[in-house]
Amino acid sequence: MRLTFLGGTETVTGSKYLLETESTRVLVDCGLYQGYKWLRRRNWQPLPLAINEVDAIVLTHAHLDHSGFIPVLYKHGFRGKVFTHAATASLCGLLWPDSGKIQEEDAKFYRKHKLSRHAEPEPLYDEATAQAALKLLQPVEFHQPFQVGDLQFSLQPVGHVLGAASVIASHHDYRIGFSGDVGRPHDLLMHAPEALPPVDLLLLEATYGDRRHAAEDAWQQLAEVVTETARAGGVLLIPSFAVGRAQLLQHMLVTLMAQRKIPRLPIYLDSPMAISASAIYQRYHQYHRLTHEQCESAFNQVIYTRSIEQSKALASERGPHIIIAGSGMATGGRILHHFKHWLADHRTTVLFSGHQAGGTRGAKMEQGVETIKVHGQWLPVKAKIRRLDGLSGHADYTELGAWLQQSKLPSRSQIYLVHGEPDALEAMADYLKQTTDFDVNIADYRGVLHLPS
Numbered sequence: 001m002r003l004t005f006l007g008g009t010e011t012v013t014g015s016k017y018l019l020e021t022e023s024t025r026v027l028v029d030c031g032l033y034q035g036y037k038w039l040r041r042r043n044w045q046p047l048p049l050a051i052n053e054v055d056a057i058v059l060t061h062a063h064l065d066h067s068g069f070i071p072v073l074y075k076h077g078f079r080g081k082v083f084t085h086a087a088t089a090s091l092c093g094l095l096w097p098d099s100g101k102i103q104e105e106d107a108k109f110y111r112k113h114k115l116s117r118h119a120e121p122e123p124l125y126d127e128a129t130a131q132a133a134l135k136l137l138q139p140v141e142f143h144q145p146f147q148v149g150d151l152q153f154s155l156q157p158v159g160h161v162l163g164a165a166s167v168i169a170s171h172h173d174y175r176i177g178f179s180g181d182v183g184r185p186h187d188l189l190m191h192a193p194e195a196l197p198p199v200d201l202l203l204l205e206a207t208y209g210d211r212r213h214a215a216e217d218a219w220q221q222l223a224e225v226v227t228e229t230a231r232a233g234g235v236l237l238i239p240s241f242a243v244g245r246a247q248l249l250q251h252m253l254v255t256l257m258a259q260r261k262i263p264r265l266p267i268y269l270d271s272p273m274a275i276s277a278s279a280i281y282q283r284y285h286q287y288h289r290l291t292h293e294q295c296e297s298a299f300n301q302v303i304y305t306r307s308i309e310q311s312k313a314l315a316s317e318r319g320p321h322i323i324i325a326g327s328g329m330a331t332g333g334r335i336l337h338h339f340k341h342w343l344a345d346h347r348t349t350v351l352f353s354g355h356q357a358g359g360t361r362g363a364k365m366e367q368g369v370e371t372i373k374v375h376g377q378w379l380p381v382k383a384k385i386r387r388l389d390g391l392s393g394h395a396d397y398t399e400l401g402a403w404l405q406q407s408k409l410p411s412r413s414q415i416y417l418v419h420g421e422p423d424a425l426e427a428m429a430d431y432l433k434q435t436t437d438f439d440v441n442i443a444d445y446r447g448v449l450h451l452p453s
Contacts, residue, residue, distance in 0.1 A: 001019070001020065001021050001171055001174065001450075001451040001452065001453045002019075002020045002448060002449065002450055002451065003017060003018070003019050003020075003176070003201075003448070003449045003451060004017070004018040004020070004048075004446065004447070004448050004449075005017060005416075005418070005443045005444060005445060005446060005447045005448075006018055006027075006047060006048075006446065007029075007031060007033065007042070007445075008029070008031065008065075008418045008419045008443075009418055009443045009444060009445040009447070010420075010421070010422050010425065010442075010444075010445060011033070011035070011039060011419075011420075011421065012065065012207050012419050012420060012421060013031060013032065013033045013034040013035055013039060013065040014031050014032065014033035014034075014039065014042060014043075014065065014069075015029040015030075015031040015060075015065060015066045015418070015419055016028075016029055016030050016031060016047075016069070017029060017178065017203060017418075018049065018054075019151065019169060019176070021149065021150050021151060021171055021453065022453070023149050023150055024055055024148060024149025024150050024151050025049070025053055025054050025055055026054070026055055026056050026057070026058060026148050026149075026151055026153075026169075027054055027056075027057045027058070028057075028058045028059075028060070028167050028169070028178045029057075029058075029059060029060055029066045029067070029178070029180075030057050030059070030066075030067065030069045030070045030073065031063075031064065031065040031066040031067060031068055031069055032064050032065060032068035032069050032099070032124075033065075034064070034065055035357065043069065043072070043124055044124070048446070051073055051076050051077050051078045052077055052078065052079075054073075054078060054080055055080055055148050055149055056080045056081045056082070056083060056148045057070060057073075057080065057081075057082045057083070057136075058082075058083045058084070058148075058153055058155075058167050058169075059082055059083065059084035059088060059092075060084075060088075060158075060164060060165050060166070060167055060178065060180030060181070061084075061085075061088050061091075061160065061161055061163055061164035061165065061180055061181060062084075062088045062091035062092045062095055062161070062162075062163060062243070063095075063161065063181070063243075064095055064099055066180070066181070067084075067088075067092055067095070067096070068095070068096065068099050070082060070096070070133055070136070071096055071099075071100060071124075071125040071129050071130040071133040072124055072125055073133075074125075074129060074132060074133035074136065075124075075125050075129050078136075079136065080136065081136060081137075081138040082136045082137050082138060083138050083140050083146060083148075083153065083155075084137060084138070084139065084140070084155075084163070084165075085139065085140065085141070085142065085155055085163040085164075085165055086139035086140075086141070086163070086284070087162045087163030087280065087284040087287055088162075088163035088164070088165075089134075089137040089139045089163075090163075090280045090283070090284070091161075091162060091163060091243055091277065091280060092134065092137060093134055094242075094243070094273055094276050094277060094280075095243070095273075096130035096131070096133060096134060097127050097130045097131050097134075098273055099125075099130060100123065100125050100126045100127035100128070100129060100130035100131075101126075101127040102332075103123030103124055103125065103126065104123050104126045104127060106123065107121045107122055107123045140155060141155075142154075142155050142156055142157050142165065143155070143156060150171065151169055151170070151171055152169070152170045152171075153167060153168065153169050153170075154167075154168050155167060155168075156168065156194050156196075157191060157193065157194050157287070158179065158180050158181070158182050158183055158193040158194065159182065159183020159184060159185075159187055159190040159191055159192055159193040159393070159395075160180070160181045160182060160183035160190060160193070160393045160394070161181070161183075161190065161243060161244045161393055162190070162243070162244065162280065162281055162284055162287060162288060163284070163287065164180055164181060164183065164190075165180055166178060166179050166180050166182075166193070166194075166196060167180065168196075168197060168199065171453065172453070174200055174201075174451060174452045174453075175197070175198070175199045175200050175201075176199060176200065176201045176202075176203070176451075177196050177197075177199035177201070177202040177203065178202075178203045179196075179202065179203060179204045179205050180205065181205055181207065181393070181394060181419070182204075182205055182394065182395045182399075182400060182403060183393055183394070183395060184213070184392070184393070184394070184395050184396075184399055185395075185399060185402070185403075187289075187393065188218065188248055188252070188289070188390075188391065189244065189247065189248045189251070189288050189289055189290065190244075190288050190289065190393065191287070191288065191289060193395070193403055195403070195406040195407040195408070196403075196404075196407035196409065197407075198407075198408065198409060198410050198413075199409060199413060200410075200413060200414065200452075201413070201414045201415075201416070201449075201451065202409065202413060202414070202415045202416070203415075203416050203418050203443070204400065204404075204415050204416070204417055204418065204428075205394075205400075205417075205418060205419035205420065206397075206400070206417045206418070206419060206420030206424050206425050206428040207394045207419055207420055207424065208392070208394050208395065208396040208397060208400075208424065209397050209400075209417070209420050209424035209425055209426075209427050209428025209429075209431070210397065210423050210424040210426075210427035210428070211396055211397070211424070212396045212397065212398060213389070213390065213392055213396045213399075214389040214390060216389050216390055217390070218252075218388060218389065218390035218391055219252065219256065219261075221388050221389065221390070222252055222253070222256065222262075222351075222388055223256050223261045223262050225349060225351055225386050225388070226253070226256070226262040226263070226265070226322070227262055227263065228349070229320060229347070229348075229349040229384075230262070230263045230265060230320040232320075232347045232349075233319070233320055233347050234320060234345065234347030234348045234349060234383075235317075235320065235321055235322075235323065235338075235342050235345070235347070235348050235349075236265075236320075236321070236322045236323070236348075236349050236351060237323050237325070237335065237338050237339070237342060237348065237349070237350045237351070237383075238322065238323065238324045238325070238350075238351045238353060239325065239326070239327060239328055239329065239330045239333075239335045239350070239352060239353075239362060240271070240274065240324050240325065240326060240327075240328055240353060240354075241326070241327070241328035241354060242271050242273040242274035242277050242326050242327075243273075243274075243277045244277075244393060245328060245353055245354060245391065246269060246271060246274035246277065246278065246324055246326075247274075247277065247278050247281045247295075247298075248391065249324055249353065250267070250269065250278065250298045250299060250302050250324070251290060251294065251295075251298040253267055253298075253302075253322065254267070254297060254298040254301045254302070255298075257301075263320075265320050265321050265322055266303060266317070266321040266322070267301070267302045267303065267321070267322045267324070268302070268303045268304075268305055268314060268317075268321065268322065268323045268324065268325075269302050269303070269304050269305070269324050269325075270305045270310075270311050270314065270323055270324065270325040270334045270335075270338070271324070271325050271326045271333065271334060272306050273326065274324070274326060275304045275306060278295075278299050279299075281295060282295035282296065282299065302324075311325075311334050311337065312337070314338065315337075315338075315341045323335075323338055325338060328352075328353070328354050328362070329354075329356050329357055329360040329361065329362040329363070330360065330361035330362045330365070331360050331361060331362075336374050336375065339372070339374055339379060340374055340375070340377070340379060342383065343372070343379050343380070343381055343382065343383050344379065344380050344381075344382050344383075345382060345383065346382045346383070346384075348382070348383035348384070349383060349384045349385075349386055350365065350383050350384070350385050350386070351386045351387070351388055352365075352366060352385070352386070352387050352388065353387075353388040353391050354391065354392065355392065361373075361374075365381060365385050366385060366387060368385070369381060397427065397428055397431050400428070401431065401432065401435055401436070404432075404436065404438075405436075409438065411437045411438075412437055412438065412439055413438050413439070414438070414439045414441070415432065415438045415439065415440045415441070416441050416442070416443045416449070417429055417440065417441070417442045417443060418443045425442045426442070429441075429442055
C-alpha cells in the first residue's frame with residue numbers, strides 16, 4: 001500500500017492524498033490551491049496520475065481548499081464517485097458553481113484588459129462544468145462503512161463546518177485516519193469533534209499548530225460593538241464567510257436582541273450564497289448545536305436581500321442597522337459596495353469575525369490603513385475597525401492535543417502533520433513530541449509513504 005501527498009503540505013490549501021493498493025486508487029480530498037500566486041500555479045499542473053485510473057474520491061468537507069479541484073478532474077474525464085456526507089454534498093452544490101462563475105468572470109476581465117500572459121486566458125473550470133461535476137457526489141451517513149475496491153472507509157463527525165468528517169480507511173488490519181479540518185470542543189455552532197478510533201497512521205491538520213485561541217467572550221464582544229455603534233447612530237458592517245460564519249452571526253444577533261442585551265436593529269443578510277447556506281443549515285440542524293426552531297427564529301428575523309436591486313436599496317436605509325455580507329476577508333462580494341457608501345462615515349463600524357490573510361483588504365484595514373482601494377477607487381477609512389475573536393472553526397494546538405488524548409491512539413502511532421504553514425507545522429510537531437509518545441513527522445509535498453499491505 002502506498003500514500004502520496006499531493007497537496008495540503010506546508011500550506012493550508014490544496015489538500016489531496018492518494019491512497020493506493022495493488023488494485024485500488026482513491027483520492028482523499030481534492031482541493032484547490034489558494035492564496036499566493038506560486039501556489040495557485042499548481043492548480044494548472046497535471047497531477048502525477050491518470051485521472052481515469054482513480055477509482056473514487058472521499059471528501060472530508062465542502063470548503064474549496066478540500067473539494068474545489070474536483071470539477072477540474074471532471075473536466076479532464078474523471079467520472080468516479082465522490083463519497084461524502086449529505087450535508088457536505090449540499091454545500092458543494094453552492095460552492096462549486098460559484099467558484100466556476102468567479103473563474104469565468106476573472107478570465108473575462110483578464111482577457112478584456114489584457115492582464116494575462118496568455119492571449120486567451122481560460123478559467124480552470126466554468127460554472128457549467130462545476131454544475132455537471134455535482135452528479136458525481138455520493139452521499140453517505142456518518143459511521144456508514146463503504147467499500148472502494150479492496151479499501152474500506154467510514155466517516156465520523158469532526159465539527160468545523162456542517163457535514164465535516166474525519167475519514168477512516170482500512171486495508172486488511174492496517175488503519176489510516178485523515179483528520180480533515182478539526183473543529184473546537186466548545187464551538188458555538190458545531191458539535192465537538194468525535195474521538196478517533198485506534199489508527200496506525202494519522203494525517204493531522206495543523207492550521208493553528210502555533211496558536212491558542214483568545215479567551216474573550218464572543219457574545220460580550222459582539223454586544224459591545226452593536227451597542228456602541230447604535231449609540232453613535234451608525235451602521236455595523238460585518239464581512240462574513242457565507243458558510244458557517246454567516247449562520248452563527250445571525251443566531252448570535254437575534255439571541256442578544258431577544259435577551260435585551262443589544263438594541264433591536266434591522267439585520268440584513270446581503271449574500272445569496274449565505275442565504276442558501278442558511279437553508280441547508282436548517283435542513284441538517286441535527287448535525288449542529290441549533291435546533292430547527294432556533295434556526296427558524298434566527299433566519300426569520302433577518303431580512304434577506306437576494307437581488308442586486310435589494311442590495312443597492314440598502315444605501316438609502318436610515319438609522320442604525322446591521323449588514324452581514326460577503327466576503328469574509330473583504331476580497332470581493334457585496335460588502336465592497338457597502339464600503340463605498342459607509343466607510344467614510346465615522347459613525348460606521350466594520351466588524352471582522354475571522355482570520356484576515358495577509359494582503360487582503362481585511363488585513364490592511366485591521367492594520368489601520370487610512371485608505372483602501374475598492375473597484376479602482378481609493379476610499380478613506382473613517383469607520384471604526386473592530387475584530388470579533390473566538391469564532392474560529394479550527395482547533396488550536398492544545399485542543400488538537402486534547403482530541404488526540406480522547407482518541408486513545410496506540411502508543412507510537414505514526415502522525416504526519418498536514419494542512420499548516422511551516423511555522424505552525426514545526427510548532428505542532430514540537431508540542432506533540434514533548435507531550436505524547438507518537439512518532440511525529442511533517443509531510444513533504446509529493447512525498448510517498450510505503451505502508452503495510
